[in-house]
Amino acid sequence: MTETTASAPTESVNLDETLVEIRGLKKHFNDSDGILTNFKLQTDEGFPVTYQPDKVRAVDGVDLTIKKGETLGLVGESGCGKSTLVRTILHLLEPTDGEINFKGKDLASLSKGELRNLRQDMQMIFQDPQSSLNPRMRVGRIVEEPMEAHGLLDKERRQRRAKYLLEKVGLDSSHYNRYPHAFSGGQRQRVNLARALSVNPDFIVCDEPVSSLDVSIQAQVLNTMKELQEEFGLTYLFIAHDLSVIRYISDRVAVMYLGQIAEIGDKEAIFDNPQHPYTKALLDSVPIPNPHRRGERGVLKGDVPSPINPPTGCRFRTRCPELIAPEKFDLAETEWDRILTFMRSVDRREFTFDSRENTVERFFDGGVPAGEAGTVVGDALDSLESEEWDEATELLTNAFAEQSVCATSEPQPYTQSRTNGTMHKTACHHYRN
Numbered sequence: 001m002t003e004t005t006a007s008a009p010t011e012s013v014n015l016d017e018t019l020v021e022i023r024g025l026k027k028h029f030n031d032s033d034g035i036l037t038n039f040k041l042q043t044d045e046g047f048p049v050t051y052q053p054d055k056v057r058a059v060d061g062v063d064l065t066i067k068k069g070e071t072l073g074l075v076g077e078s079g080c081g082k083s084t085l086v087r088t089i090l091h092l093l094e095p096t097d098g099e100i101n102f103k104g105k106d107l108a109s110l111s112k113g114e115l116r117n118l119r120q121d122m123q124m125i126f127q128d129p130q131s132s133l134n135p136r137m138r139v140g141r142i143v144e145e146p147m148e149a150h151g152l153l154d155k156e157r158r159q160r161r162a163k164y165l166l167e168k169v170g171l172d173s174s175h176y177n178r179y180p181h182a183f184s185g186g187q188r189q190r191v192n193l194a195r196a197l198s199v200n201p202d203f204i205v206c207d208e209p210v211s212s213l214d215v216s217i218q219a220q221v222l223n224t225m226k227e228l229q230e231e232f233g234l235t236y237l238f239i240a241h242d243l244s245v246i247r248y249i250s251d252r253v254a255v256m257y258l259g260q261i262a263e264i265g266d267k268e269a270i271f272d273n274p275q276h277p278y279t280k281a282l283l284d285s286v287p288i289p290n291p292h293r294r295g296e297r298g299v300l301k302g303d304v305p306s307p308i309n310p311p312t313g314c315r316f317r318t319r320c321p322e323l324i325a326p327e328k329f330d331l332a333e334t335e336w337d338r339i340l341t342f343m344r345s346v347d348r349r350e351f352t353f354d355s356r357e358n359t360v361e362r363f364f365d366g367g368v369p370a371g372e373a374g375t376v377v378g379d380a381l382d383s384l385e386s387e388e389w390d391e392a393t394e395l396l397t398n399a400f401a402e403q404s405v406c407a408t409s410e411p412q413p414y415t416q417s418r419t420n421g422t423m424h425k426t427a428c429h430h431y432r433n
């Protein structure tokens with residue numbers, strides 16, 4: 001590698017070319033801290049009993065395609081598996097199952113040495129620029145280190161390249177001899193960029209790279225990243241929890257929920273025409289008025305369930321404001337909405353039960369639904385009258401939530417393309433044909 005090839009645009013980017021392809025990717029952890037691992041007990045009868053620790057299903061069946069030269073934004077609440085997904089894609093974590101193809105090569109089929117060589121093409125930038133830079137190393141050495149590790153260039157040319165890259169990322173070649181503590185957060189993230197670029201990668205995974213920076217600094221760093229992408233023909237996989245950052249940087253967006261992709265599509269499709277109830281709820285939780293908003297949408301309530309025991313069927317169903325009514329009740333839309341609100345409020349103990357009448361008034365506008373559904377609601381009210389909240393929750397959940405198609409069948413990513421040319425895939429039963 002020479003500076004000339006590195007400084008010129010490395011290649012003309014063909015956006016139709018696939019760089020990364022992931023199929024059925026899973027990453028399960030055995031437990032949270034590694035204390036409980038598989039062990040066998042010998043019972044008195046002499047039968048061995050195997051203790052199976054709980055599995056944390058951090059990533060649980062992800063399909064993704066990342067095209068050369070694009071930025072794929074990855075969003076989702078904390079704990080949804082974003083960091084685990086990207087670390088598994090880079091093989092920093094061993095996948096539990098599934099396939100990762102990078103530049104047409106199946107990473108699992110590579111030897112350690114081949115994987116190490118390929119690593120040069122895949123770099124990562126982390127959230128905290130403070131802790132990812134060695135405080136005892138001068139910035140120039142920090143940038144040179146990956147080149148040295150991969151045996152690139154001789155010492156003098158590595159120095160020249162480091163200085164050249166410091167300028168490219170918006171610093172100054174005179175910063176070469178300074179230590180990280182002399183830099184601001186934004187500048188440190190620029191050092192990280194130079195370091196990642198030093199080995200001339202194709203693919204840079206950015207895990208919340210600007211989340212710890214001031215908003216004004218974020219914009220500057222993001223702009224630099226966009227410029228570098230253009231100049232060096234880079235492909236980004238970019239995690240951020242801030243939707244405005246995702247909107248600014250991404251070409252396409254993947255929305256992740258509890259180890260799976262809920263929706264993926266062109267940026268415009270996701271932001272202007274979100275389909276998945278989770279995406280809608282995420283967008284609604286942003287406190288900026290959205291002129292494209294049509295009608296009422298549910299606000300995101302409750303926590304992300306544990307990935308140790310994720311809900312059956314659709315993983316979002318325990319919080320979904322659009323949960324599908326069980327067919328057997330044949331309920332009108334408003335009736336179902338009321339039952340759903342009642343069921344969730346009982347489950348979350350969101351109100352004080354003073355009297356049956358007031359509760360019916362509050363949730364059912366005076367009258368419970370007729371038929372079998374009404375009987376269940378009546379039974380739940382009986383339980384509440386005797387202060388049996390758990391029992392009421394169980395009655396309602398078993399009769400309604402667990403009978404929904406959302407609980408009994410796992411939604412697949414259904415594809416929709418729009419007349420304006422945008423397309424998305426949505427894993428929600430509402431979009432089955």
Ligand SMILES: Nc1ncnc2c1ncn2[C@@H]1O[C@H](COP(=O)(O)OP(=O)(O)O)[C@@H](O)[C@H]1O
Pocket residue numbers: 029030031032033056057058076077078079080081082083084085307
């Ligand atoms: N090494 C690990 N061992 C056990 N559980 C883990 C480990 N790393 C992450 N997890 C769990 O996996 C889930 C996903 O975590 P993470 O990928 O960090 O999510 P995100 O980046 O979206 O916040 C969380 O429940 C987290 O606690």
Ligand code: SF4
Pocket residue numbers: 276277278314315316317318320321322323324406411427428429430
């Ligand atoms: S499948 Fe059901 S629970 Fe899941 S997002 Fe769609 S409507 Fe909601």
Ligand SMILES: [Mg+2]
Pocket residue numbers: 082083084
């Ligand atoms: Mg994370």
